[in-house]
Amino acid sequence: MSVRNRPSNKADAPLSCRDCALGPRTVYRGVHRQSPDHLTAARSCINRLKPHRIVFHRGEVPDKVFTVYKGWLCRYRDLGRGRYQILNFIIPGDTITLSSMFMPGQPLSFSVKTLTDVEVCGFSADTFRSMLSQKAEYLQPYHQDLSGYLDTVTTRLADLGQRSAKGRMAQLFVELYRRHQKRQLLRDGGFPFPISQEILANALGITKSYVNRTLSTMRDEELILLEDGKLTVPDLPALEKCASIY
Amino acid sequence: MSVRNRPSNKADAPLSCRDCALGPRTVYRGVHRQSPDHLTAARSCINRLKPHRIVFHRGEVPDKVFTVYKGWLCRYRDLGRGRYQILNFIIPGDTITLSSMFMPGQPLSFSVKTLTDVEVCGFSADTFRSMLSQKAEYLQPYHQDLSGYLDTVTTRLADLGQRSAKGRMAQLFVELYRRHQKRQLLRDGGFPFPISQEILANALGITKSYVNRTLSTMRDEELILLEDGKLTVPDLPALEKCASIY
DNA sequence: CGAATGTTTGAGAGACGTCAACCGGTGTGG
DNA sequence: CCACACCGGTTGACGTCTCTCAAACATTCG
Numbered sequence: 225m226s227v228r229n230r231p232s233n234k235a236d237a238p239l240s241c242r243d244c245a246l247g248p249r250t251v252y253r254g255v256h257r258q259s260p261d262h263l264t265a266a267r268s269c270i271n272r273l274k275p276h277r278i279v280f281h282r283g284e285v286p287d288k289v290f291t292v293y294k295g296w297l298c299r300y301r302d303l304g305r306g307r308y309q310i311l312n313f314i315i316p317g318d319t320i321t322l323s324s325m326f327m328p329g330q331p332l333s334f335s336v337k338t339l340t341d342v343e344v345c346g347f348s349a350d351t352f353r354s355m356l357s358q359k360a361e362y363l364q365p366y367h368q369d370l371s372g373y374l375d376t377v378t379t380r381l382a383d384l385g386q387r388s389a390k391g392r393m394a395q396l397f398v399e400l401y402r403r404h405q406k407r408q409l410l411r412d413g414g415f416p417f418p419i420s421q422e423i424l425a426n427a428l429g430i431t432k433s434y435v436n437r438t439l440s441t442m443r444d445e446e447l448i449l450l451e452d453g454k455l456t457v458p459d460l461p462a463l464e465k466c467a468s469i470y
Numbered sequence: 471m472s473v474r475n476r477p478s479n480k481a482d483a484p485l486s487c488r489d490c491a492l493g494p495r496t497v498y499r500g501v502h503r504q505s506p507d508h509l510t511a512a513r514s515c516i517n518r519l520k521p522h523r524i525v526f527h528r529g530e531v532p533d534k535v536f537t538v539y540k541g542w543l544c545r546y547r548d549l550g551r552g553r554y555q556i557l558n559f560i561i562p563g564d565t566i567t568l569s570s571m572f573m574p575g576q577p578l579s580f581s582v583k584t585l586t587d588v589e590v591c592g593f594s595a596d597t598f599r600s601m602l603s604q605k606a607e608y609l610q611p612y613h614q615d616l617s618g619y620l621d622t623v624t625t626r627l628a629d630l631g632q633r634s635a636k637g638r639m640a641q642l643f644v645e646l647y648r649r650h651q652k653r654q655l656l657r658d659g660g661f662p663f664p665i666s667q668e669i670l671a672n673a674l675g676i677t678k679s680y681v682n683r684t685l686s687t688m689r690d691e692e693l694i695l696l697e698d699g700k701l702t703v704p705d706l707p708a709l710e711k712c713a714s715i716y
Numbered sequence: 717c718g719a720a721t722g723t724t725t726g727a728g729a730g731a732c733g734t735c736a737a738c739c740g741g742t743g744t745g746g
Numbered sequence: 747c748c749a750c751a752c753c754g755g756t757t758g759a760c761g762t763c764t765c766t767c768a769a770a771c772a773t774t775c776g
């Protein structure tokens with residue numbers, strides 16, 4: 225049911241930030257609006273990554289900042305012996321190490337890996353920091369996005385603690401719907417959903433078998449539509465209602 | 471099994487920050503070391519709060535910052551219909567709205583309530599910010615503490631997703647042991663544990679009945695000792711080993 | 717002393733986990 | 747071009763961890 229991004233031979237991210245549709249929805253949207261070329265100059269690379277690659281290890285102190293142009297990644301916590309817990313998903317427009325951007329020197333409290341083929345724009349952490357620090361209005365989006373991140377993690381924790389499998393799934397779908405909406409990445413009431421049920425199961429703290437079963441009842445109830453790696457929400461209020469169940 | 475702090479008629483927090491044993495372990499430890507009297511001058515109040523009082527509501531933009539001198543509180547997420555999820559515990563020396571201190575204008579992503587009788591030292595958010603911003607070394611503890619907070623929430627999320635009831639409890643006990651250790655609040659290998667099994671259950675995402683049963687097996691195995699509102703860890707490595715189980 | 721709060725314990729139920737098999741699609745190599 | 751492995755989705759049978767509901771008991775407090 226899931227579809228991987230097919231790697232092409234050249235990067236899809238535009239050479240100039242001026243042409244980037246995601247620019248106005250990133251954490252550096254202030255800079256992007258006022259001087260997109262300054263942004264392009266600050267960018268140190270465009271990287272293409274294959275699925276299942278570890279980008280950052282917990283404990284590491286990142287000296288680079290990546291913003292995602294294409295594909296999904298996840299923040300996760302390693303528990304040893306092959307066991308781990310996904311903390312949240314990173315989608316196009318997100319900044320990978322957002323939370324540590326203004327905690328220079330502090331080690332990451334999570335690891336990051338790619339889930340699909342991914343394209344990222346890279347910046348030196350120092351340039352990134354000083355760029356955003358130039359104006360208070362450049363910093364505002366950072367506070368908003370960081371706050372939003374804390375909210376998703378907090379929501380997930382509450383979900384795992386209090387909600388049923390179905391409630392958790394609905395909650396996550398609503399969250400992802402909203403995040404894609406903010407980035408103007410919705411198409412026909414849906415968005416790309418390029419991850420396997422196994423990954424989904426891990427993020428929600430349930431097993432893949434149970435995800436599969438729950439998913440099919442949700443399909444039967446027409447709460448969601450999930451085919452060819454695209455998730456469609458035919459009736460958002462209904463899904464939200466389902467998400468508010470324990 | 472739990473013991474509430476008994477309210478006395480006058481506050482226990484010292485009038486001068488110079489005499490405060492917790493000062494060197496707070497987020498403003500830099501200021502405390504260099505000019506404790508400046509700190510005392512900046513402090514706007516000493517408040518005493520009764521148990522089960524809501525201190526901040528989610529969505530609120532706090533204009534005050536509180537540091538805990540005595541008692542426990544918790545950050546939690548309200549889910550409606552009386553249901554909620556505790557995100558983490560706040561113990562003496564912690565700063566209540568640490569995470570939003572440098573996100574001025576951003577609404578809180580959690581609520582905060584007292585669990586016991588509590589004493590806090592209050593500061594105006596603005597004075598607090600400018601005080602810590604004076605020197606880079608004043609800011610360093612903020613980054614450390616915030617990073618530590620992210621780590622505990624992240625750990626809890628991984629626990630709820632991946633660990634058994636026993637593993638979660640062990641994990642939480644180790645965390646609290648360590649945090650009290652850092653604050654030099656350990657006495658005879660133990661620390662005050664003034665919360666009910668019901669609260670503990672909520673924080674761990676299990677029911678109070680099951681907490682009770684799990685607790686008694688852990689007592690039987692002498693992993694912990696819990697009486698009169700004091701939690702003692704006779705064998706930390708053993709508890710850690712138990713905590714690393716799924 | 718009664719009310720309120722917290723702990724302890726029991727019996728029964730259910731949500732979810734575990735393990736295994738099967739199936740279709742896709743990539744790969746001979 | 748086919749055989750084969752591999753991955754992800756799907757389904758079944760079965761087990762169990764944990765929940766629910768309930769009651770008894772202890773302790774504190776007004």
